[in-house]
Structure formats: C-alpha cells, structure tokens
Amino acid sequence: MDFSLSPKTEDLRKRVSAFMDQYVYPAEKEVLAPERAESHEEHPIMKDIRKKAKAEKLWNLFLPDERYGAGLKNHEYAPLCEVMGRSPLGARAFNCMAPDTGNMEILAEFGTEDQKKKWLKPLLDGEMRTCFSMTEPDTPGSDPTQLKTRAVRDGDYYVINGHKWFTSNAIGAAFAVAMVVTDPEAESHRRASQIIVPTDTPGFNLIRPVPVMGHAGGGGHCEIIYKDCRVPITSMLGREGDGFAISQARLGPGRIHHCMRTIGVAERALELMCQRANTRWTHGSYLADKANIQEWIAESRIEIDSCRLMVMNAAWMMDTVGKKEARQQISMIKVMCANMVMRVLDRAIQLYGAAGVSDDFPIARAWRESRALRIADGPDEVHRQTIARRELRKWK
Ligand SMILES: Cc1cc2nc3c(=O)[nH]c(=O)nc-3n(C[C@H](O)[C@H](O)[C@H](O)COP(=O)(O)OP(=O)(O)OC[C@H]3O[C@@H](n4cnc5c(N)ncnc54)[C@H](O)[C@@H]3O)c2cc1C
Structure with a gap:
C-alpha cells in the first residue's frame, strides 16, 4: 500500500488548498453570519466563489468517470475532500457537496440518456440543486426495508403517496430522488425503487424545514408529504426494485x-x-x-x-x-x-x-x-x- 499522492493529485491538492486560503476561509465570516442563519438563499459571495472554482477547473472533482468529472479514484480524491471539509463552505465551493454528489453519481451510473441530459448535465454545470428523500418519520430509517411511501403504477405514470422527513436541501432543489415502495410483496431488498421527482410536481408538498438544534436555514432538512404525486414512468432510476x-x-x-x-x-x-x-x-x-x-x-x-x-x-x-x-x-x-x-x-x-x-x-x-x-x-x-x-x- 502506498498512499503517496500522484503528481496529478498533489497538484490538485495544492490548488484546492490555495483556493480555500484565497477565497473560502475569508468568506466564512460573512456567508455564515448568524443573521443569515435562517436564510434559504445562496449568498452572492458563494455564487462568485463557485464561478471562480469552475473557471479554475476545480469542479466536480469527486466523479471517477472522466466523461463527467476529474476521473480520480477514491484514494486520490480523499485527500482533496479532507481539505474541502475544513470549512462548511468547502465542498459547495467546488460543486462536491452532498447530497448532489450522490445524485450525480447515480445518474451517471444508472441514468438513461434522457435523464442525464435533463438532470445530470445542469447538476454538473452547477445550475441546479437536488435532494434525496428516503427517511420517514413513521418508519425507522436505520432499517429501510420497512419504508412505507408507495409508488403505484397507473398507465405511463407512477402515483406516489407517503410522508418523508429529513430530506436535506429540499428548499430550492429542482428534484428529489425519492426512495419508494413499488412492490410491497417482493423480497425485502427488492421492494423499493428510486424515482426522480421534480419538486414542482403537483403533490410534492414541502411542509417545513425541520429545525435541527435550533436551526432551520439553508436548504433545510425538510418534511415532505407526497400526495397523489404523479411522475412519468421514465423517471425511474434503473429498474423497478433496484432501489x-x-x-x-x-x-x-x-x-x-x-x-x-x-x-x-x-x-x-x-x-x-x-x-x-x-x-x-x-x-x-x-x-x-x-x-x-x-x-x-x-x-x-x-x-x-x-x-x-x-x-x-x-x-x-x-x-x-x-x-x-x-x-x-x-x-x-x-x-x-x-x-x-x-x-x-x-x-x-x-x-x-x-x-x-x-x-x-x-x-x-x-x-x-x-x-x-x-x-x-x-x-x-x-x-x-x-x-x-x-x-x-x-x-x-
Ligand atoms: C442532519 C441529518 C440529515 C439527514 N439527511 C437526510 C437526507 O438528506 N435524506 C434522507 O433520506 N435521510 C436523511 N437523514 C436521515 C438519516 O438517514 C436517518 O436519521 C438515519 O437513517 C436513522 O434513521 P432514524 O432517524 O429513523 O432512526 P431510527 O431508525 O429510529 O433509529 C434510532 C436509533 O435506534 C438505534 N438503533 C437502530 N437500529 C439499531 C440496531 N440494529 N441495534 C442497536 N441500535 C439500533 C440507534 O441508536 C439509532 O440512532 C438525515 C439525518 C440527519 C440527522
């Protein structure tokens, strides 16, 4: 095992560190000011920092597939991630923030060409935010085989009904990747599927950001009620049961x-x-x-x-x-x-x-x-x- 950095990774690490010194740490005081704690809007300084990072090609460093990102392996990206983690603003500055990273990864791996064009491309370009909607207040998140939210096939649509919470970053997100039960009778690990749900779909009801330790700002950890929320069957990621x-x-x-x-x-x-x-x-x-x-x-x-x-x-x-x-x-x-x-x-x-x-x-x-x-x-x-x-x- 040799964990010394390759010249490419070492170069990126130095550039990410220098970028953090020059732009990210100095922005913390203003962007994270207590008076902004409940705001849901991105600070203009942050928008500007992201533009700069993109221009310097310090962007989407997490994606191992060279068609979409930096093409780094996990052990090459990990040291960069450490540097970004030093500031609460770090990952977002470089378009490497959860849950968007996870959503981009699964779109790159399981998305159809249409899904990639419509959802992955703007995410890679930093023009969209997203959320991941699995946890429910009434079932234990630690055992997702018990999920209850249902998606029922109706012609060319799925109709989703259920109650989620802790859908982080739902405020301002363009879509949620929702984990829903498509076949309650299936073997426990084939019951659920992941479906892309645009947040402007009727029936996607964002109830509130759940206050967490006294805070409810940013994209929120949101409670969502899906009520007869209809999405086309083409919104399915992978196949039914692949959730x-x-x-x-x-x-x-x-x-x-x-x-x-x-x-x-x-x-x-x-x-x-x-x-x-x-x-x-x-x-x-x-x-x-x-x-x-x-x-x-x-x-x-x-x-x-x-x-x-x-x-x-x-x-x-x-x-x-x-x-x-x-x-x-x-x-x-x-x-x-x-x-x-x-x-x-x-x-x-x-x-x-x-x-x-x-x-x-x-x-x-x-x-x-x-x-x-x-x-x-x-x-x-x-x-x-x-x-x-x-x-x-x-x-x-
Ligand atoms: C800040 C934050 C952000 C989050 N963001 C998201 C998000 O974006 N999308 C999303 O879908 N979810 C999100 N979650 C939810 C998170 O994934 C769940 O909280 C987690 O899966 C646990 O589920 P639960 O809260 O229902 O706890 P439960 O399943 O009710 O478990 C409660 C406790 O029971 C104990 N326990 C459970 N199972 C066992 C066991 N087998 N043995 C012993 N003890 C056990 C553990 O102490 C556990 O903490 C977020 C949570 C937090 C706190």
Whole structure:
C-alpha cells in the first residue's frame, strides 16, 4: 500500500488548498453570519466563489468517470475532500457537496440518456440543486426495508403517496430522488425503487424545514408529504426494485467523502487548539504547558491520523478490490470518524472556554453539524452490529 499522492493529485491538492486560503476561509465570516442563519438563499459571495472554482477547473472533482468529472479514484480524491471539509463552505465551493454528489453519481451510473441530459448535465454545470428523500418519520430509517411511501403504477405514470422527513436541501432543489415502495410483496431488498421527482410536481408538498438544534436555514432538512404525486414512468432510476442496489452504489463513495471531510473538520479544530494553547496564559503558564492540554492535543493527533489511515485504506480497497469487498472497512471508518470528530471538537470547545461555545469561532458550529454523523447514513449501532456479524461469521 502506498498512499503517496500522484503528481496529478498533489497538484490538485495544492490548488484546492490555495483556493480555500484565497477565497473560502475569508468568506466564512460573512456567508455564515448568524443573521443569515435562517436564510434559504445562496449568498452572492458563494455564487462568485463557485464561478471562480469552475473557471479554475476545480469542479466536480469527486466523479471517477472522466466523461463527467476529474476521473480520480477514491484514494486520490480523499485527500482533496479532507481539505474541502475544513470549512462548511468547502465542498459547495467546488460543486462536491452532498447530497448532489450522490445524485450525480447515480445518474451517471444508472441514468438513461434522457435523464442525464435533463438532470445530470445542469447538476454538473452547477445550475441546479437536488435532494434525496428516503427517511420517514413513521418508519425507522436505520432499517429501510420497512419504508412505507408507495409508488403505484397507473398507465405511463407512477402515483406516489407517503410522508418523508429529513430530506436535506429540499428548499430550492429542482428534484428529489425519492426512495419508494413499488412492490410491497417482493423480497425485502427488492421492494423499493428510486424515482426522480421534480419538486414542482403537483403533490410534492414541502411542509417545513425541520429545525435541527435550533436551526432551520439553508436548504433545510425538510418534511415532505407526497400526495397523489404523479411522475412519468421514465423517471425511474434503473429498474423497478433496484432501489437498494442503487443506494449501496452511492453509499460507499459517499461515506469515504463524509469521513474525509470529517477529518478536515478535526484537523482544523486541532490547529485552533494549538494556536489557542500557545497564546492563552493562565495560572502562571500557557495552556500549552499544562499536562491535560498536552494530552488532549496528543490524543487528537493520534485519533485523527489513525482515522486518516483507515479511510485511505478503505478508499484504496474500494479502488482495488471493489465496493463490495470494502464494506467492512467502510462501516468501520463511518463509526470511527463520526466519533473521533466529536471527541476532538469537545476538547477544542473545552480548551477555548466560553469562546468555544460562541459562534465567533468555528468550533461550536462544527460540533453542531458533526453530531448528526453518528446517526445519518446508518447509526453507529447498526454499523457496529454489521461489523460484528461479519467477524462472527468467520468463526462459525
Ligand atoms: C442532519 C441529518 C440529515 C439527514 N439527511 C437526510 C437526507 O438528506 N435524506 C434522507 O433520506 N435521510 C436523511 N437523514 C436521515 C438519516 O438517514 C436517518 O436519521 C438515519 O437513517 C436513522 O434513521 P432514524 O432517524 O429513523 O432512526 P431510527 O431508525 O429510529 O433509529 C434510532 C436509533 O435506534 C438505534 N438503533 C437502530 N437500529 C439499531 C440496531 N440494529 N441495534 C442497536 N441500535 C439500533 C440507534 O441508536 C439509532 O440512532 C438525515 C439525518 C440527519 C440527522
């Protein structure tokens, strides 16, 4: 295993870092200002940053297919993702933000030519936003075989009825990829399908952005009621019953991206910890000289570097032996990184004292936004259960 960067990746990493220094970090104060917290509009500064990134060809770096993106393998893209993850604005600046990335990946892999023309092309061009609509308030998201939202065939249409929530980024999205039950009698992993639903379709009712830890801005984590929502049968992604297979296809790379961005968040928090510890003087010495602070810093470095190696290993396995064979590693990094970032951020908050919980520094926001990672894309407990079952099977 050799994780040294190829000249192409090293060049991209340097350019993404320089772009972040020049445009992204300096924009944070204004774009993320508390008075904009409930706004659903994209800030003009952000629009301008995206234009610049596109012009510099730092765009769609996540797509492995050269026809659509940078043509990087997972282990090549991962270090870029880490750099982007250092700022809440990073991924969007480069058109590499979830859930659009997942939707682009599945359109590229499973979309028909018409679907690609109508939906993938404007997404690649950065002219559209999208959402992914699977989780329901009345069924456990951690076990999607229990989904209830139904799509019933009626001539050349599917008619969708059901209740979803936590459809992130639905406000301002052009379409949702909805996970719906097309055959309730089928074997559990063939019951569901994924269907493209334009958000202006009658019967796509956006009820509200669910407030999350006191915030409901941006594209929102939205509650949606599908009421007799009719979409043409040509809106189906893949074939009827492919919903779970398509989900698996998007989740592998998506988890590598999430994990590497998380490492970026933790790395920035550690930098901030060190800066503060070196300059804050209390009880006769700098914080940096106190044993407990040194321990927090050392533990954070050990945990961040361990996670990075694990993620790089998972990415390398996906690239060499395939997504299916790398499933154990992907589950492991999902749990490790989501927990690691919370520990590092908690230490950073403690080290900063009152400043740590204020919105004058980026740590509190990072803590709030990272907490969901232990739940979304599979809660910790489900991943641990899966990891344990695979280990146990080896010794049966
Ligand atoms: C900020 C955020 C953004 C999200 N964005 C989206 C989105 O864009 N689209 C979308 O469709 N969904 C989204 N989700 C939803 C997310 O995918 C679900 O929350 C997740 O799948 C868990 O489902 P649930 O919330 O229904 O929890 P449940 O399934 O009810 O589980 C609750 C808890 O039960 C425990 N548990 C569950 N199963 C087991 C088990 N086997 N063993 C032990 N304990 C278990 C776990 O502790 C788990 O956290 C988002 C969630 C958050 C928080």
